[in-house]
Amino acid sequence: MPINAEGPRRAAGPVKAVVWDVDDTLFDYASADLAGMRAHLAAEDLLARYDSADRALALWKEVTDRHWARFGAGEVEYYAQRRDRVREFLGAALDDAEADAWFGRYLGHYEAAWALFPDTVPTLDALAGDYRHAVLSNSALSVQEYKLSTLGVRDRFETVLCAADLGVAKPAPEAFRAVCEALALAPGEIAYVGDEPDIDARGARDAGLLGIWLDRNGGRGDGPSGVHRITSLTELPALLRSDTRFGAPSTFG
Structure with a gap:
């Protein structure tokens, strides 16, 4: 062909x-995201909210994939999809500054695993x-x-x-x-x-x-x-x- x-x-x-x-x-990216989010959830003392660390990480990936697809389709701008990922993952109505701050703390752990x-x-x-x-x-x-x-x-x-x-x-x-x-x-x-x-x-x-x-x-x-x-x-x-x-x-x- x-x-x-x-x-x-x-x-x-x-x-x-x-x-x-x-x-x-x-x-x-996949390995850095996994390691970064695992470290971030531990630092934020959030792992107890989920059945297991693996379930929390799987949920983060599901949320990320969904909102990344929205960005790719032109439905939302780049930084807005980041904030939406945080809000959905946490189940919290954070304002932009709060969502940005949470994501920023995650980035520190993520970048350490690059x-x-x-x-x-x-x-x-x-x-x-x-x-x-x-x-x-x-x-x-x-x-x-x-x-x-x-x-x-x-x-x-x-x-x-x-x-x-x-x-x-x-x-x-x-x-x-x-x-x-x-x-x-x-x-x-x-x-x-x-x-x-x-x-x-x-x-x-x-x-x-x-x-x-x-x-x-x-x-x-x-x-x-x-x-x-x-x-x-x-x-x-x-x-x-x-x-x-x-x-x-x-x-x-």
């Missing part, structure tokens, strides 16, 4: 740039001489600039674009077009790498980019047609340089 068989056909030609998602692609995935820097090193690099994230620019700088990789990327500042989120094609314009490249000259099969890989495919789904844990099915699936970033250099990258999608792992 040709790449982009279900979306605009990607024009054949060499990939000149790799655009990256950040959370759970380059940065281990780490890149082990394959992130080696892959960026392997690709550095051959491709330009940028970030497109469904977050806020101030958040991701700070995160990438703290983790020591901000200088790897020419530009960082984020949904909260663009006014449009992935998988909308306008988000992907914005990064194409920022790099002054055609969609067919860009590969997009992200951990979400639909928001990231299919969205990129539909916008005419080379969509690459990073399925780190496996077991999530084949994913959308017309995109590439990898299970580690270490597979990416070979995929980008392979002779078949403009033909049938390859599945590694």
